[in-house]
Amino acid sequence: MNKDLRSELRTKYAINAIVMFAVITLAAISFTVGAFALAPQFQAALLWIVLFFSASSGLPRVFIKEEESKTVNALKLSSSPLGVFLGKLMFNLILLLILASIIVPLFIALMGVNIKGLALFVLIVVLGLLGLSGASTIVAAIVAKAATKGTLFAVLAFPILLPLLITTISATDYAMGGGTITGGFSHIQILVSYIGIMLTISILLFEFVWQE
Amino acid sequence: MLWKYLLGLWMAAVIAAAHLLPIPQVKGLGETARIIFFHVPVAWVALVAFTIAAINSIRFLHGRNMEFDYRSYAASQLGLFFCLLATITGSIWAKVTWGSFWNWDPRESSIFVLLLIYGAYFALRSAIEDESRRAALSAVYTIIAFVTVPFLVFVIPRVYFSLHPAPLVNVHGRLEMDIRMLLVFLASLFGFTMLLFWMYQLQLTITRQELKEE
Numbered sequence: 359m360n361k362d363l364r365s366e367l368r369t370k371y372a373i374n375a376i377v378m379f380a381v382i383t384l385a386a387i388s389f390t391v392g393a394f395a396l397a398p399q400f401q402a403a404l405l406w407i408v409l410f411f412s413a414s415s416g417l418p419r420v421f422i423k424e425e426e427s428k429t430v431n432a433l434k435l436s437s438s439p440l441g442v443f444l445g446k447l448m449f450n451l452i453l454l455l456i457l458a459s460i461i462v463p464l465f466i467a468l469m470g471v472n473i474k475g476l477a478l479f480v481l482i483v484v485l486g487l488l489g490l491s492g493a494s495t496i497v498a499a500i501v502a503k504a505a506t507k508g509t510l511f512a513v514l515a516f517p518i519l520l521p522l523l524i525t526t527i528s529a530t531d532y533a534m535g536g537g538t539i540t541g542g543f544s545h546i547q548i549l550v551s552y553i554g555i556m557l558t559i560s561i562l563l564f565e566f567v568w569q570e
Numbered sequence: 571m572l573w574k575y576l577l578g579l580w581m582a583a584v585i586a587a588a589h590l591l592p593i594p595q596v597k598g599l600g601e602t603a604r605i606i607f608f609h610v611p612v613a614w615v616a617l618v619a620f621t622i623a624a625i626n627s628i629r630f631l632h633g634r635n636m637e638f639d640y641r642s643y644a645a646s647q648l649g650l651f652f653c654l655l656a657t658i659t660g661s662i663w664a665k666v667t668w669g670s671f672w673n674w675d676p677r678e679s680s681i682f683v684l685l686l687i688y689g690a691y692f693a694l695r696s697a698i699e700d701e702s703r704r705a706a707l708s709a710v711y712t713i714i715a716f717v718t719v720p721f722l723v724f725v726i727p728r729v730y731f732s733l734h735p736a737p738l739v740n741v742h743g744r745l746e747m748d749i750r751m752l753l754v755f756l757a758s759l760f761g762f763t764m765l766l767f768w769m770y771q772l773q774l775t776i777t778r779q780e781l782k783e784e
Contacts, residue, residue: 496714500707504697513693517686518714521721524679552721559717563710566631 373453376416380461383408388468401471402530406486406523408465410516412457413490417450418498418511443495443564450491450498458483474536482533482542485549486526492553493518496560499567522552574768581761587754605663607755611762613656617723619649619766620688624716627709639705640781642712643695644773648766650688657681668733677734680722687715701781 387404396404462483465471473479497515504510529545588607623645630638660681665671672678694711698704 496710500694500711503703503707504694510693510697514690514711517683517690518718520683520686521680521718548725555717555721559714563713566706567710 373416373456376412376453376457377460379415380408380412380457381464383411384461384465384468391469395470398471398534399527399531401465401469402527402534404469405462405465405530406527408461409454409458409487410490410519410523412461413454413494414512414515415508416453416457417491417494418501418508440561440564442568443499443561446498447491447495447560450495451488454487454491455484458487471534473534475533475538475542478538478542479530479533481546482526482529482549485546485553486522486530489522489526489549489553489556490519492556492560493522496556496564496567499564522549525549525552573764577761577764577768580757581765584754584758584761588758591750591754593748593751602663602666605659606751607758609656609659609663610755611759612652612659614759615762615766616649616652616656617719618763619645619652619770620716620719622770623649623712627712627716630705630709631713634702634706636701636705636781639709640777641774642709643781644770644777646688646691646712647777648769648773650685650692652766653681653685653688657685675733684719684722687718691715 387408466473494515497511497518501511501514525545525548529542529549532542532545584607588604593601593603623642626638626642626645629635630642657678660678661671664673664675664678691708691711695704695708698707
């Protein structure tokens with residue numbers, strides 16, 4: 359993770375790509391919606407669509423970068439698979455958190471969103487991003503060795519992420535409407551269990567993907 | 571070989587019974603409830619197939635024996651096929667009962683996601699040339715896919731309100747089906763499971779031929 363962070367700080371490639379993608383998508387949405395005030399469900403859905411698609415454009419790079427710069431073998435020799443996976447996972451998570459901290463306020467401002475249950479909203483965003491980075495990292499590892507990387511990532515990751523997406527959107531909608539943390543507990547339960555299952559399974563399986 | 575003929579007769583009897591047996595008229599379902607004899611067994615068989623695929627994937631990762639990759643691939647193909655049948659039968663029933671073929675009801679949505687997940691499996695397989703790497707990555711993906719299945723099939727439809735008829739083994743743990751219906755239903759379930767077994771043997775032979783030739 360340290361290595362990824364340092365190289366990222368030097369080039370700023372991934373963060374640029376991902377933020378630009380998100381900003382452009384957001385601008386497109388805001389422009390086409392215009393002055394029309396969307397219902398909270400639509401706003402929730404659009405926010406998460408922007409986040410998910412931006413993530414899918416930026417996250418696979420974590421492993422593809424290694425393949426491209428041929429540092430894969432060095433990495434395999436130097437650290438344990440678990441270390442590699444957690445490092446990549448942390449990096450993806452930080453990337454997503456930075457993205458969200460830029461996009462979410464922007465989204466709120468541009469789309470005229472009125473969030474009544476702020477604490478729950480923030481919690482849902484963080485949990486959603488955790489789930490997103492968890493599932494995406496393992497899929498990124500799988501895709502890194504395949505031929506059609508970019509599109510294959512979307513094809514593989516999105517169905518797996520759909521349960522997460524559905525839950526986060528409805529939870530966000532609930533939070534916007536003034537839900538409390540206790541009220542949204544069932545949503546939180548689903549999110550936490552999804553994250554738990556995905557992380558466990560990813561950690562268990564990563565080793566098999568990593569070795570040839 | 572004899573058992574295949576017997577199975578054919580069995581299924582014919584099941585289909586006849588499914589259509590001719592007098593069933594209790596549940597309000598709002600009526601005669602359409604007959605779909606249960608086909609829709610549920612087919613969905614069940616899809617789940618069994620996906621389980622077989624996942625188990626064989628785990629076995630593959632353990633020993634790296636290509637045989638398990640063939641089994642997993644064959645099982646996934648059948649699983650996807652039966653899942654598609656379940657979706658289609660469900661959709662037809664939805665048209666008759668609710669008036670539209672597709673409405674993104676939570677049950678409908680989750681079966682759609684399941685189709686996508688296993689469809690993506692085939693996209694993955696076709697994107698990797700090297701045989702052993704393809705087998706390893708497919709195995710990993712099958713396991714991840716299988717982990718999402720309980721979520722999609724059991725959790726989400728129970729948490730979110732759905733128009734899909736309540737599971738007949740209700741929360742009190744009692745079966746609420748009329749005994750004759752239950753018999754035909756179980757017979758259908760058994761018949762379809764045997765059908766899966768037969769198709770699996772066939773598909774496995776085909777798969778072994780296909781993949782060994784590479």
